Amino acid sequence: MPDKTVGGGTAAFLMSALTCFICISATSDAALAANGVIPIPRPKPAVAGAGNQTVSQIPNDRGEQGSPTQTKPAGAASTSCYRALRAVVPSARREASFRNATGCGMPDPVVVDVVAARGSAVALSAKPMLSCKFARKFATWISDVVAPLARQHMGAPLVGIHVGPGYDCRTRNRAKGAKLSEHSFGTAIDLMSFTLANKTKVSIGKTTSANARRFLKAVRATACGYFTTVLGPGSNAAHDTHYHVDIGKHGRSGHYRICE
Numbered sequence: 573m574p575d576k577t578v579g580g581g582t583a584a585f586l587m588s589a590l591t592c593f594i595c596i597s598a599t600s601d602a603a604l605a606a607n608g609v610i611p612i613p614r615p616k617p618a619v620a621g622a623g624n625q626t627v628s629q630i631p632n633d634r635g636e637q638g639s640p641t642q643t644k645p646a647g648a649a650s651t652s653c654y655r656a657l658r659a660v661v662p663s664a665r666r667e668a669s670f671r672n673a674t675g676c677g678m679p680d681p682v683v684v685d686v687v688a689a690r691g692s693a694v695a696l697s698a699k700p701m702l703s704c705k706f707a708r709k710f711a712t713w714i715s716d717v718v719a720p721l722a723r724q725h726m727g728a729p730l731v732g733i734h735v736g737p738g739y740d741c742r743t744r745n746r747a748k749g750a751k752l753s754e755h756s757f758g759t760a761i762d763l764m765s766f767t768l769a770n771k772t773k774v775s776i777g778k779t780t781s782a783n784a785r786r787f788l789k790a791v792r793a794t795a796c797g798y799f800t801t802v803l804g805p806g807s808n809a810a811h812d813t814h815y816h817v818d819i820g821k822h823g824r825s826g827h828y829r830i831c832e
């Protein structure tokens with residue numbers, strides 16, 4: 573899906589995100605248990621070196637441009653990331669690092685299917701392939717922030733999110749000659765809708781209930797505390813029905829955020 577527009581974040585928006593983050597962090601397993609929801613126990617980190625295998629072929633060649641593709645085993649840094657990721661996504665699958673002739677690829681690919689959130693398991697529709705560093709941030713946000721927000725505003729556990737494939741070797745907005753999208757490095761994902769345990773579906777850009785609007789507003793605000801780019805309805809026509817979040821670097825410091 574398209575992404576990346578030029579624009580500026582606002583201090584107020586960031587403050588809002590941080591404020592929400594602080595209050596949400598106070599959500600405890602005990603509080604969830606009091607509401608009749610059994611917290612999912614998080615597994616101990618995987619044994620060091622597990623999954624650090626050599627793979628000769630790219631396991632998920634998702635319509636890439638350019639060839640050949642080079643692969644190599646993941647390094648120690650990605651091993652530690654993977655171990656941490658497994659605490660939030662117990663079933664995360666590690667893949668070999670790869671880079672194709674176009675420049676697409678990542679050093680630490682993982683496939684993420686279900687996030688062990690606070691109080692529920694959240695299935696990701698597309699089982700996206702992501703860079704581990706991004707996957708860890710994304711899954712933590714879902715677990716620690718989005719799932720509690722769903723319970724708070726919608727009154728039901730979050731059980732699913734309709735997402736895009738994550739990794740997608742293409743240019744920004746699919747424009748010819750444009751820079752590679754963050755999707756090309758597995759450091760971006762698109763979110764289209766949220767599904768709750770009571771079958772309620774909250775679709776971005778198509779929501780009419782007041783509770784759902786408040787939920788989506790809070791989700792979007794908190795995303796700015798985790799990601800460097802957050803786009804959605806109102807950013808431009810290309811994002812009218814989904815949120816795009818990524819960890820692309822803006823400016824020299826890399827601390828600048830685009831939260832629209």
Ligand SMILES: [Zn+2]
Nearest residue numbers: 573575762816
């Ligand atoms: Zn996107």
